[in-house]
Amino acid sequence: MQIANETAVWLQYTLRNDAGEILDASEDNEPLVYIHGQGDIVPGLEKALEGKAAGTKFKVTVSPEEGYGVRSNTKVQTVPRTAFEDDAEIEPGTQFQAEGPDGVSIVTVVEIADDEVTIDANHPLAGENLHFEIEVVKLRAATPEELEHGHVHEGGHHHH
Numbered sequence: 014m015q016i017a018n019e020t021a022v023w024l025q026y027t028l029r030n031d032a033g034e035i036l037d038a039s040e041d042n043e044p045l046v047y048i049h050g051q052g053d054i055v056p057g058l059e060k061a062l063e064g065k066a067a068g069t070k071f072k073v074t075v076s077p078e079e080g081y082g083v084r085s086n087t088k089v090q091t092v093p094r095t096a097f098e099d100d101a102e103i104e105p106g107t108q109f110q111a112e113g114p115d116g117v118s119i120v121t122v123v124e125i126a127d128d129e130v131t132i133d134a135n136h137p138l139a140g141e142n143l144h145f146e147i148e149v150v151k152l153r154a155a156t157p158e159e160l161e162h163g164h165v166h167e168g169g170h171h172h173h
């Protein structure tokens with residue numbers, strides 16, 4: 014069996030940046046599980062996984078365009094301090110979720126001046142080349158119910 018649309022895929026991964034620093038990785042006994050072809054993972058990685066068999070190990074570098082996007086200066090904005098609640102603990106590097114026209118995004122506080130806060134709504138990994146090291150652990154066809162739910166039912170999934 015090879016990875017194609019509607020395949021349930023278990024994989025172990027390590028994600029590094031250009032400097033070789035680990036940005037993210039799956040836990041040893043907890044592979045990432047996703048259904049192929051739904052856009053659950055970044056497009057460049059999904060494309061690279063297409064056609065792979067269980068047991069395959071490979072490395073792939075995904076460009077920002079096919080990863081978390083290129084950085085956009087228009088997503089860096091200055092807002093008044095009063096836009097935050099008085100007791101909100103914000104400092105450079107603080108991240109929070111914000112609801113915008115494109116859905117929920119992660120916003121990072123860049124700088125705080127007297128009464129103004131500079132925030133960055135770019136994805137924290139926008140502009141990064143993503144160096145993935147992948148091991149395809151297991152494959153099977155997703156069930157009709159899983160396809161309907163958009164996720165795999167296994168390993169303690171809370172059924173809903």
Ligand code: ZN
Pocket residue numbers: 162164166171172173
């Ligand atoms: Zn479900």
